Amino acid sequence: MSDKIGIFVCECGPNIAGRVDIDKIVKEISELKDFNDKELVVKKHKLLCSVGGKKFLEEEIKSNNLTHMVCAACSPRDHDTTFINVCKKTQMNPYLYTMVNIREHCAWVIPDKEEATKKAIQYIHGGINRVFYQEELFEKQLESNPDVLVIGGGIAGIESALNLASEERTVYLIEKAPEPGGKTMQGSNLNFIRQKTAKLLNNPNVKIFTNTKLENIIGFQGNFEIVIKNIISNELTEFMAGAVIIATGYDLLDCKGSEYFNFTDKDDVFSGLEIEALMSAQKKIVKKNGKAPSSVGMAHCAGREKVGYCSKICCNYLLKISGYLKTMYPDIPIRHYVKELCLPNKENQSYYNEMKSGGVEFQYVKSLNLNGETVNYTDIYGNAGESAHDMIVYAQAMIPASGSNELAKLLNTDLDEFGFYKEAHLKIDPISTSNDGIFAVGAAHGPADVTDSVIQAKAAVAKISVQLIPGQKIIPEVKVSEILEAYCTGCQTCLQICKYGAIYFDDERAVSVVNEAVCRGCGNCVGSCPSGSIRSKHFTNPQLFQEVKEAVR
Amino acid sequence: MEEFKPKIVGFLCNWCTYAAADMAGAAKTKLPSSFNVVRIMCSGRVDHNLLLTTFFNGADGILVAG
Ligand SMILES: Cc1cc2nc3c(=O)[nH]c(=O)nc-3n(C[C@H](O)[C@H](O)[C@H](O)COP(=O)(O)OP(=O)(O)OC[C@H]3O[C@@H](n4cnc5c(N)ncnc54)[C@H](O)[C@@H]3O)c2cc1C
Ligand code: SF4
Ligand code: SF4
Ligand code: SF4
Numbered sequence: 052m053s054d055k056i057g058i059f060v061c062e063c064g065p066n067i068a069g070r071v072d073i074d075k076i077v078k079e080i081s082e083l084k085d086f087n088d089k090e091l092v093v094k095k096h097k098l099l100c101s102v103g104g105k106k107f108l109e110e111e112i113k114s115n116n117l118t119h120m121v122c123a124a125c126s127p128r129d130h131d132t133t134f135i136n137v138c139k140k141t142q143m144n145p146y147l148y149t150m151v152n153i154r155e156h157c158a159w160v161i162p163d164k165e166e167a168t169k170k171a172i173q174y175i176h177g178g179i180n181r182v183f184y185q186e187e188l189f190e191k192q193l194e195s196n197p198d199v200l201v202i203g204g205g206i207a208g209i210e211s212a213l214n215l216a217s218e219e220r221t222v223y224l225i226e227k228a229p230e231p232g233g234k235t236m237q238g239s240n241l242n243f244i245r246q247k248t249a250k251l252l253n254n255p256n257v258k259i260f261t262n263t264k265l266e267n268i269i270g271f272q273g274n275f276e277i278v279i280k281n282i283i284s285n286e287l288t289e290f291m292a293g294a295v296i297i298a299t300g301y302d303l304l305d306c307k308g309s310e311y312f313n314f315t316d317k318d319d320v321f322s323g324l325e326i327e328a329l330m331s332a333q334k335k336i337v338k339k340n341g342k343a344p345s346s347v348g349m350a351h352c353a354g355r356e357k358v359g360y361c362s363k364i365c366c367n368y369l370l371k372i373s374g375y376l377k378t379m380y381p382d383i384p385i386r387h388y389v390k391e392l393c394l395p396n397k398e399n400q401s402y403y404n405e406m407k408s409g410g411v412e413f414q415y416v417k418s419l420n421l422n423g424e425t426v427n428y429t430d431i432y433g434n435a436g437e438s439a440h441d442m443i444v445y446a447q448a449m450i451p452a453s454g455s456n457e458l459a460k461l462l463n464t465d466l467d468e469f470g471f472y473k474e475a476h477l478k479i480d481p482i483s484t485s486n487d488g489i490f491a492v493g494a495a496h497g498p499a500d501v502t503d504s505v506i507q508a509k510a511a512v513a514k515i516s517v518q519l520i521p522g523q524k525i526i527p528e529v530k531v532s533e534i535l536e537a538y539c540t541g542c543q544t545c546l547q548i549c550k551y552g553a554i555y556f557d558d559e560r561a562v563s564v565v566n567e568a569v570c571r572g573c574g575n576c577v578g579s580c581p582s583g584s585i586r587s588k589h590f591t592n593p594q595l596f597q598e599v600k601e602a603v604r
Numbered sequence: 605m606e607e608f609k610p611k612i613v614g615f616l617c618n619w620c621t622y623a624a625a626d627m628a629g630a631a632k633t634k635l636p637s638s639f640n641v642v643r644i645m646c647s648g649r650v651d652h653n654l655l656l657t658t659f660f661n662g663a664d665g666i667l668v669a670g
Contacts, residue, residue: 126622126626126629127618127643128618128622128623128626129626152626152641152643154629155625155626155628155629155630156625156626156629156635156641159629159630159632160628160629160632160633160634160635161634161635161636161637162634163637166637167637169637170637173640174640530645548648572645573645573646573648573649574644574645574646574648574649575646575648575649577649577651578648578649578650578651579648580651583651583653587645587649590644590645590649592651592653592654592657595642595644595654596654596657596661598642599613599640599642599654599657599658599661599663600661602611602613602640602642602663603611603613603640603658603661603662603663604662
């Protein structure tokens with residue numbers, strides 16, 4: 052069958068037609084002589100992407116028995132998929148079609164109409180040349196894997212796992228500590244986290260791996276190949292999953308002995324978490340000698356300036372601890388040293404009011420130094436002050452969980468300027484990451500309380516539930532790269548370059564091979580190969596040369 | 605003498621600079637007609653072969669942006 056190519060020039064209403072001479076384009080393209088044995092069908096249309104336009108293209112392809120097609124219209128970022136879908140309804144292979152952008156890169160940017168028309172013809176000419184060098188590609192269908200990997204067994208991870216697990220969806224939850232529960236398990240109110248953890252352990256559709264970390268992951272949404280490692284036995288386990296939830300939580304800034312916090316283990320200086328632990332173990336707050344405190348200072352915001360953000364939860368829990376102290380020791384003085392009070396949730400203001408009217412003091416300060424249990428401060432008027440207490444409770448800044456850098460690298464996701472997992476969009480897509488199918492929830496994103504963590508977990512669950520329907524099919528990228536074995540020297544440069552881990556080395560044949568199910572078709576390996584042995588399908592050098600040749604004619 | 609209009613080929617990444625060029629187009633930014641866009645899926649795709657062939661074919665300049 053001889054080649055017959057359809058070239059369809061879109062007017063885009065007045066958008067293109069108002070700025071180039073469409074009829075001249077159609078005429079000159081019809082008269083092109085350098086496609087001797089090939090037949091050209093050149094037509095214009097008012098709106099190719101409209102329902103009528105798509106019908107028009109479909110009928111043209113079918114009735115003319117077209118083998119190739121060029122649509123000269125807007126940006127392929129707008130409508131490439133539209134026209135690929137039209138091709139799929141016909142006998143023509145969609146990869147024998149190409150789109151030429153005569154709107155954004157031509158009609159709209161070249162003010163002179165004659166010049167713009169000439170340019171459009173040049174671009175279309177390049178497109179026709181290119182399309183003859185394109186090859187048929189065939190999409191494969193893959194069953195999407197509905198299972199989910201949850202990394203981190205704090206409240207955010209547990210809530211995600213409990214809401215996702217079903218008979219049709221296994222959840223693999225990995226936790227680096229010996230037990231799930233996270234920071235909340237070290238707190239004073241253990242009822243809810245114990246209940247949740249018990250539910251988790253009893254859920255037959257959640258597979259829990261403690262003392263475990265992620266070892267390797269490759270693939271994409273619906274098709275991740277995962278390897279995890281037990282950090283004690285070094286045992287590896289492999290499985291597939293369709294999505295990943297990062298719920299690795301946070302760590303706390305170590306303030307002991309720092310510039311402003313001069314104390315040792317012997318001093319009665321406690322972090323919020325240490326008080327929480329006391330409450331949980333002994334149901335009371337006492338000094339290290341077991342005696343009741345007689346005067347307590349509460350230091351807010353330790354490390355806030357250093358890390359550069361407010362940790363959101365600390366004012367709240369220091370107030371909570373004041374409440375415990377007031378109940379236990381109604382008569383002792385309690386004094387908070389506050390730089391800026393942060394009371395974000397609706398219940399916190401009334402709690403603050405209650406503490407204040409109950410005699411808890413709030414000293415606003417510009418700066419603060421701890422020397423053992425003595426507080427030296429400068430108040431907001433610049434006056435220096437000193438107060439001696441016999442117990443200090445301080446709130447440390449929340450910082451990214453240790454190991455976040457390595458994990459982000461494995462998962463190919465971005466971290467923000469502070470080292471927390473970065474949102475795809477802070478405001479409108481806050482639980483997605485830069486990598487499709489990978490979500491981050493809870494304090495892994497930055498300061499979050501339990502309510503925030505639960506809301507985020509449920510949001511990720513909702514997203515995964517609609518994106519990863521059991522039994523659903525996915526179509527992996529077809530415009531992938533391939534390595535021509537005969538030219539490959541086995542230098543393995545491409546292995547280092549591929550960000551997606553899509554290339555492996557075949558030891559027996561001593562060549563590199565692309566795993567097509569993982570390759571995204573970015574073409575980075577092509578640019579890196581010293582022997583020119585990699586072809587990126589649909590963006591091969593001969594195809595691009597055709598565009599270039601016309602461009603510089 | 606005729607004004608020198610350098611023929612420039614821009615290899616633009618689909619995800620960033622090509623998208624930016626689309627936005628520049630939507631804003632009706634003026635471009636000389638001797639500038640030519642070639643879309644690629646990542647600027648890392650560009651190899652020496654592509655660059656040299658572009659020069660051999662007569663380009664005066666190449667812009668790889670991504
Ligand atoms: C003193 C104190 C008091 C608080 N009081 C309150 C309160 O009253 N109310 C409230 O709402 N919030 C409170 N909070 C905040 C609360 O602790 C957090 O909101 C909550 O713990 C966040 O849950 P998470 O699951 O995101 O993180 P985490 O609880 O930190 O859990 C993360 C889990 O992931 C694991 N992990 C980390 N990295 C990896 C890895 N690479 N691989 C595998 N596993 C990993 C960790 O071991 C941990 O188990 C308090 C915090 C502190 C410090
Ligand atoms: S296909 Fe593109 S150029 Fe044509 S009408 Fe639609 S938006 Fe406009
Ligand atoms: S960079 Fe090229 S030559 Fe080297 S291993 Fe990869 S494909 Fe082979
Ligand atoms: S094109 Fe090459 S670098 Fe890009 S994903 Fe595929 S194998 Fe990796």
